[in-house]
Amino acid sequence: MKQHQLKKYLEEALLRDEKDLSFDDALHNYYTTIILKSFGHNQHIEVQPSRHAILHGGDYNYATKTNSIKIILMMDYLAEVMENIYQEKTRKVSAEDEERRN
Structure with a gap:
């Protein structure tokens, strides 16, 4: 995935709510x-x-406990967000299919 595609995908995944500043907003800002x-x-x-x-190959000093924890936690959260989006879309498609059958 190209960088501009990744940024767009993260924007759609994390900036879905237009409420006050949220963890998703902060994570999107941190990532980008x-x-x-x-x-x-x-x-x-x-x-x-x-x-x-x-x-x-420009950074040889990235392998620290702090960086590792940051990335693990961020990727875990992103995986959860993506799973929730997938489940939401699956439910929506199922509901639309059910509606068409009736």
């Missing part, structure tokens, strides 16, 4: 401004963990 932050080789890495710096 920290995790997906661009970097330049041989330059100081401003934020950690930076997906681009790690995957392109």
Whole structure:
């Protein structure tokens, strides 16, 4: 998935409610401004963990307990959000199918 597609997908998944600032808003902001932050080789890495710096070999010091816990918790939460969206869409399709049959 390309970065612009990932950002759009996360926006749809996390910014579904237009209420006050929520955990989903904060997670979306963290992911798009920290995790997906661009970097330049041989330059100081401003934020950690930076997906681009790690995957392109620019950050060798990312493997810390703190970064690991951040990523594990974030991915666990995102997996739960995605599962909830999947369940919601499945229920909606099932209800539409039932309505068409009646």
